[in-house]
Amino acid sequence: QKEVEQDPGPLSVPEGAIVSLNCTYSNSAFQYFMWYRQYSRKGPELLMYTYSSGNKEDGRFTAQVDKSSKYISLFIRDSQPSDSATYLCAMSAGGNNRLAFGKGNQVVVIP
Amino acid sequence: EAQVTQNPRYLITVTGKKLTVTCSQNMNHEYMSWYRQDPGLGLRQIYYSMNVEVTDKGDVPEGYKVSRKEKRNFPLILESPSPNQTSLYFCASSLPPPGFYGYTFGSGTRLTVV
Secondary structure (H helix, E strand, O other): OOOEEOOOOOEEEEOOOOEEEEEEEOOOOOOEEEEEEEOOOOOOEEEEEEEOOEEEEEOOEEEEEEOOOOEEEEEEOOOOHHHOEEEEEEEEOOOOOOOEEOOOEEEEEEO | OOOEEEEOOEEEEOOOOOEEEEEEEOOOOOEEEEEEEEOOOEEEEEEEEEEOOEEEEOOOOOOOEEOOOOOOEOOEEEOOOOHHHOEEEEEEEEOOOHHHHOOEEOOOEEEEEO
């Protein structure tokens, strides 16, 4: 079983829809959870950061962590064409442990 | 502006011709790392460095070398590139500890080896 699983299948949604992305993981030591956004021909940029379980909201973006199920989610409300990008989940046990990345999910928001 | 700068952005080279991809960060980060990104495989770590003169292998180090003589610079060296090293490469840096802060990535270097 891979450490972090993220379905890489492209996701196309109409403008204004809710985008739902998720990752599962196997390492119960993970406690820092992040989502990165990567535009075409650019490097990933940190979008959301969550410690342990719970929800975090930032504008149209909500990150959820369920440590009991080893499952994290990212929701994008009122999606815009500018949200079209690849979204990568990442997580770490903290300290000097490196980040473990999912493969990324390509999202296309159609005007 | 706080950033990680990679050069070149695009590079086409021939098999066996040594090349260096430079990486520089202006955030005084101790941790730096190189990744390659391939379709269907995601980001895979090549090498990382916890501090000056301290480097270690990641998941896919074969065919690559790195050095960390100064805190700000972390060049990636391909001494004898092969076509299977055709990929998109990213340099990243972080405050310590890296597992807590997350990374700042460069804009990438697209390398083609023919």
